[in-house]
Amino acid sequence: MFKRILFIGLISSSFLLCPEVSKAQNSPRSSQPGVRVSQRISESKRQLIEEFLELTGGERTFRQVSEAMLSQMEQQFGAMLSSDLAGAEQLSPQERQRIVANLSQEMNRITQKYNRLFLERVDYQQIVEEVYYPLYDKYFTEEDLRVLIDFYKSPTGQKTIEVMPQLLQESIQRTTQVIGPTITGIMQEIIAEELERFNR
Numbered sequence: 001m002f003k004r005i006l007f008i009g010l011i012s013s014s015f016l017l018c019p020e021v022s023k024a025q026n027s028p029r030s031s032q033p034g035v036r037v038s039q040r041i042s043e044s045k046r047q048l049i050e051e052f053l054e055l056t057g058g059e060r061t062f063r064q065v066s067e068a069m070l071s072q073m074e075q076q077f078g079a080m081l082s083s084d085l086a087g088a089e090q091l092s093p094q095e096r097q098r099i100v101a102n103l104s105q106e107m108n109r110i111t112q113k114y115n116r117l118f119l120e121r122v123d124y125q126q127i128v129e130e131v132y133y134p135l136y137d138k139y140f141t142e143e144d145l146r147v148l149i150d151f152y153k154s155p156t157g158q159k160t161i162e163v164m165p166q167l168l169q170e171s172i173q174r175t176t177q178v179i180g181p182t183i184t185g186i187m188q189e190i191i192a193e194e195l196e197r198f199n200r
Contacts, residue, residue, distance in 0.1 A: 049136045058128070068168060068169045070112075
């Protein structure tokens with residue numbers, strides 16, 4: 001049963017990490033075959049977007065967000081597992097604690113491996129070309145970007161850049177604490193239904 005819980009937990013977490021993969025695969029990247037969307041952006045605007053991304057630590061922030069998402073996933077899995085085992089009356093408290101520790105360790109090992117392979121294989125420059133350039137071009141004018149760059153070069157802007165990764169990580173942790181019981185309850189309900197269906 002615990003292997004099933006681990007398996008379902010991993011499958012569920014993969015949807016939390018990549019909820020839009022199937023949509024993204026079906027989305028057109030460019031209206032002209034062989035031409036990236038970002039290539040239709042003027043060179044002056046591309047330079048402003050690039051300066052903005054460098055100034056705000058684009059790749060570093062991307063990696064930190066990935067790590068924060070994995071940390072959140074591990075916390076949710078641990079909470080779900082502890083709650084599930086709390087009702088296993090045939091297990092002693094020591095056995096429950098041992099099982100939680102072992103499965104949490106396995107989950108940690110798997111997510112760390114995932115994060116390592118993810119960061120090795122994901123091309124950040126491709127994300128810049130196909131995601132950041134088109135979106136910043138869509139939502140900001142060149143003047144907007146100049147104002148943003150001026151702000152982030154200011155002392156307040158530099159402080160914002162400095163604290164934003166930690167602020168983001170803490171906000172994810174605190175949000176997880178607030179909505180964790182609800183998420184755990186939903187996952188338990190779905191897992192119970194799926195296990196019941198599986199055992200029919």
